Amino acid sequence: MPVEEFVAGWISGALGLVLGHPFDTVKVRLQTQTTYRGIIDCMVKTYHHESLLGFFKGMSFPIASIAMVNSVLFGVYSNTLLALTATAHQERRAQPPSYIHVFIAGCTRGFVQVYCLAPFDLIKVRLQNQTEPRARPPGSPPPRYRGPVHCAVSIFQEEGPRGLFRGAWALTLRDTPTLGIYFVTYEWLCRQSTRDGQDPSPATVLVAGGFAGIASWAVATPLDVIKSRLQMAGLKRRAYRGVLDCMVSSARQEGLGVFFRGLTINSARAFPVNAVTFLSYEYLLRSWG
Numbered sequence: 686m687p688v689e690e691f692v693a694g695w696i697s698g699a700l701g702l703v704l705g706h707p708f709d710t711v712k713v714r715l716q717t718q719t720t721y722r723g724i725i726d727c728m729v730k731t732y733h734h735e736s737l738l739g740f741f742k743g744m745s746f747p748i749a750s751i752a753m754v755n756s757v758l759f760g761v762y763s764n765t766l767l768a769l770t771a772t773a774h775q776e777r778r779a780q781p782p783s784y785i786h787v788f789i790a791g792c793t794r795g796f797v798q799v800y801c802l803a804p805f806d807l808i809k810v811r812l813q814n815q816t817e818p819r820a821r822p823p824g825s826p827p828p829r830y831r832g833p834v835h836c837a838v839s840i841f842q843e844e845g846p847r848g849l850f851r852g853a854w855a856l857t858l859r860d861t862p863t864l865g866i867y868f869v870t871y872e873w874l875c876r877q878s879t880r881d882g883q884d885p886s887p888a889t890v891l892v893a894g895g896f897a898g899i900a901s902w903a904v905a906t907p908l909d910v911i912k913s914r915l916q917m918a919g920l921k922r923r924a925y926r927g928v929l930d931c932m933v934s935s936a937r938q939e940g941l942g943v944f945f946r947g948l949t950i951n952s953a954r955a956f957p958v959n960a961v962t963f964l965s966y967e968y969l970l971r972s973w974g
């Protein structure tokens with residue numbers, strides 16, 4: 686099993702993660718809280734109330750888990766392609782896989798991803814939604830969760846082991862098709878501006894990675910909103926009966942626009958994050974042969 690892909694996936698994921706986390710926090714807050722008027726309002730309030738650190742809430746678990754999650758995921762993608770087309774990454778420029786194979790490998794990764802990712806994503810979302818400043822004025826109540834481990838243990842105790850997988854079904858529906866779209870967009874854009882058999886240039890990889898991120902997030906946003914709301918519901922003791930119920934009641938209460946909450950900030954985040962992720966992934970792999 687090609688080990689380089691796992692390591693390349695890890696390093697590139699970590700770079701993308703740090704870069705994108707502040708945008709991600711604003712997105713999660715806009716999707717699940719109704720106190721902000723928009724992106725700028727959310728940024729200003731977060732900064733005033735919680736300082737720059739507020740934007741990095743919930744990042745430690747993703748950073749700790751990205752090694753496992755992203756390396757396994759790029760590995761799953763690449764090894765599915767290997768199984769489907771019998772070509773390793775070194776041979777894929779000379780014998781490019783068909784788009785349908787790329788799509789299937791992307792979807793497979795999306796499906797596998799959910800089970801590695803769901804609890805980490807849930808904890809991230811819960812911590813990102815804590816708006817208490819770090820230095821609390823004396824006498825004010827402490828935040829609900831003291832940190833990622835405390836958050837995990839509390840959810841386990843209060844909501845049961847299944848509580849840790851809240852929103853996992855919405856995450857499956859979000860990620861399976863959209864990761865197929867992600868890799869197909871990336872491959873298609875790379876092939877448009879690269880001569881047959883050649884490696885894409887760094888500029889091509891950046892642009893193709895950036896647009897692949899935007900395209901997949903644009904399609905993923907409605908289910909992203911639902912996923913975040915289901916993840917927060919356990920805390921508020923608001924019971925949705927499932928994905929469909931959450932969709933219907935969110936749309937009834939807030940209009941159809943609710944499904945596009947966070948789309949702008951997410952696209953602004955997706956371009957640099959995925960440009961950097963693909964660039965570092967491709968170049969790490971190339972430099973190792």
Ligand SMILES: C[N+](C)(C)CCCC[C@H](N)C(=O)O
Nearest residue numbers: 860863864867901902905958
């Ligand atoms: C499939 N979906 C749209 C959910 C994400 C695709 C991009 C993944 C990347 N790590 C990022 O965070 O942007």
